[in-house]
Amino acid sequence: MSDWLPLREVALRARASAGPEARHARFRARAGVWHAAFAAQTGTHWALHCDDVLEFAAALFGAWHAGKTVWLPGDALPQTRAALQPQVAGFAGDAPGDLAPAPDALDAALPGDPLDEDATRLVVFTSGTSGEASAIPKRLAQLAREVESLEATFGARLGAAPVHATVSHQHIYGLLFRVLWPLAAGREIVPRRVLFHEDMFAALQRAPGVLVSSPAHLKRLPEGLDWPRLRGCVGAVFSSGGALPDEAARDVQARFGQAPIEIYGSSETGGVAWRGDGGAWQALPHVEWRVRDARLEVRSPHLHDTDWFATEDRAQADATGFRLLGRADRIVKIEERRVSLTALERALRDTGWLQEARVLLLDGARSVLGAVCVPAAEGRARLGRSGKAEVCRALRAVLARGHDPVALPRRWRFVDALPVNAQGKTTDRDLLALFRPHAPTPRWLRRDAVHAALEFNTTPDLLVFDGHFPAAPVLPGVVQVDWAVRWAREAFALPPDFVRMEAIKFQRIVGASQRVRLSLDWSAERGTLTFAFRSESGPHASGRLVFGGAA
Template sequence: MAELIGLEQLMSRGRLPGHPVAFREGEALGFASLVVRAAGWRAAFERHGGRRQALYFDDTFEFSAALLGAWHAGVCVYLPADAQPATLARLRDEVDGFAGKIPAEYAPLSPGEGREGGWTPLSPEARALVVYTSGSSGEPTAIPKRLRQLTREVATLAALFEERLGEARVVSTVSHQHIYGLLFRVLWPLSAGRPFAAHGLTYPEDIVAALRQGPAGLIASPAHLKRLPDMLDWAQVRGNLRALFSSGGPLPLEALQACRALLGQAPVEVYGSSETGGIAWRQRTGDDALAWRVMPGVEVGTREEMLTVRSPHLDLPEGDWLRTEDRVRLLPEGFELLGRGDRLLKLEEKRVSLSALERTLLEGGLLREARVLPLEDGHRLAVVAVPSEAGWKLHGEEGKRALNQALRQQLTSRFEPSAFPRRFRYLEAMPVNSQGKSTEASLAALFDPRRPRARVLEQSADRALLTLEASADSPYFEGHFPGTPILPGVTQVHWAIHFGRELFTLPPDFLRLAALKFQRVIQPGTSLTLELTWKKERGSLDFKLTSDTGVHASGRIVFGGANV
């Protein structure tokens, strides 16, 4: 492979003009093309003059050029995880401008004509980046990074994993808009001279197609690895998979086993956070309980069972330790993760550990995953859970109330009744964001009265069947119409889109409705069946709402836009 070049010297030292940087739709984009685009972005940022710019791009090559252009213009780049209205509105007060795939109302910058020379080494102490936590507590936290932190972490990754990849290029299901994707999909490949795919892999079929093109390293998240369909022809392409990486959340045992069976190897799991950078790694080839191995240069310890870290990936005074929120047990070969910290909450003047509640709920064998969270009033707790086979059996034979009661019974020996959760939601899988994490906001949304109670009966890569309850207390019935309430048609379409996004990876932009029909009104208390069919090649989601009385509504919802 090419020589590893630090991020500070990448543009000043350069590479041969034809050295491939990226691939876009079968076309190789060389280093000379990167220099031209980066120069154009440098000129645009210099003309603007603002020193804090938010970047959001679908195309990873264009993002890389804008990132390098910004750094060489003396700009600190702010990296939002998405371009949703709420995210951009919050950023408006934090940055001086925007660039990339941003709505016109934010006046995003465009690259211009710029001089291609004049690249000088960057300062390692430059404040290069601001990334954001996933917002698991509800509000994302900004985390600044100096350029030396990023360069050191890239060097660590190269020292650990470069030989695994060999001459392979990099493909990814993970967005470059957060730290894991940025490091593995952009900064490490740029420094190592390894070409990367300009577009992300949205669907499992895209992974197969990418591996057909030749040797590749796949950057993935648990959210994608948990959904590998066994009907695809993995055997024909897994020989081209040189290395597989996973980060952003815990990898369930079922996903690990699927990777071994379908992809022929266990992923290299990387443990860290936006704040700490990489801390440790492991590859569970045969041992499901393998300990985490600490990365070179990183030191770990404990304080009250909580992991503490001292690392060149951090920007702390020399000798200082950072305390994380993860409980660990130190071992001679590394450490074992024991779960998140206690997450204490005060209920009726008594402290309750949400983490202890979760651990106790899981011990009974009725649940595979569980998250406990406070509801908006702060005086009640709720549970979002993925039942085990035994849990679903109890739910199916005796009803949701019986499962609720069985779980509360498990808590009686350790907790007072005031700490018992009052509301429960049971899912086939936890909702996750692009980082593969379940945020508190997404879990709390499951208890929104506007969301109908639902249960997934069948699900595949392109079809799902659910039961829904048009509850009489749904706010959508209010005022529509007095005396004879019926469910509005716009609500029925909204439910189809909502569950479509939960169950499939849909493109971000709604385009239009087609073949829309409303055939029977839906009255309060109606039990419904929602059938969803996702046609990826057309970008369309077909839906049909039925009940014992027949078909109520059907139609086609068309989506577009890139999805990385």
């Protein structure tokens, strides 16, 4: 762009463009005030957290011009601040007691020299494979080269469009796309992010521009908004933080009139590649990549040195770029946030209520975490006193002190021991089986003292289909009898003891995707339960079961 400014100079020089000039002038003035506040402080390392992106930008550059290294926590949770305290001289931002300019502070000029790209430092955070939050140091040179590569790749189509965002500037993606890149390119920065779809819709109507978002927002675009009114209002839609599902990408195209541009990278690597069609990833300018031992390795000016960096992503090269095949470590993505399963497990064990805890990702319409727990004596006592629901709430409350709400397990299993295979290993497959349903949820059509009818759908995820048979799953006959008894006990007051089966017939197989109706008839006088499974294909199974003992 004609008014491009290097990052080392953006807080010093005026711009020729008229559009965002007022806000950029305000940014420069506030940067001078923040510089004065930081320059009066001892200590080199300062943590910064501000909700308003323009005030954040002014504080960031004010601190840099005062020679400070800025640490960017992803949130302002008490546990996050406590962990940072030994590493920084203080906290700056909008929280009570944090360093900030006096309300009546007059505008102050910055020193006249541009920033030194090698000496100017930033520290961002990501989760390491050990589960601890890892500090990732960055030099301004790395950030500047990445901003330049983004402009070289996408600048022509963006022009001077305002930048709207659903993501936080406290993380590397939001920092680059909401703060550093717009400042260098002269684009207008919208001070507040849009958290809700309705706010995003209204903001883009008021000020057509660019949307910087994530799959968490883009895959849940609601039906009720008048999306055709946004046609022509959106110059580009960026998404990062995880792969955007194909269906969500189609929704973005239909609603915004723009195919989403996905950005792949991490706090460690910076931006690596992009794609606009859901296909192979294309490297950003000056980024090299290779696949070794099935893992992606990258080398670029966005890294801290010139060595190859081995990512934890499995990848495969093809003729047009590379394709990602999933994570190789125990970091998973929930709502585009990196979550360490190891850290959650350690936090659960540290409560003293559990001997063992394993956390795993449960895929479905919405990915959530599940926890399999072996209670210790204290845990067993709490379960006995308060019940499972209350113990789960208490464990989630403990985890919430140091973890994002989306990172908390939503499904729980308490077992006497973790399942093991023949080699004595606990596998994810065995753990996942604990969360899979054994039976579908029925819809009751009739229930009285002697007759009942219900309808249900079989689905391939039911645990009872495992091993019967992989190519064409079949519901075992013993399971059909078990379901008949299970639902009959919900409908009738059956005696406790099962005596025998009579006149059992299996006429048609039940597959993994069928709607089936079950009729149940109970004779208390004879102690017999008669059942019959039917579908639109005809009868599947029927029989009579005899019960005895005191009802």
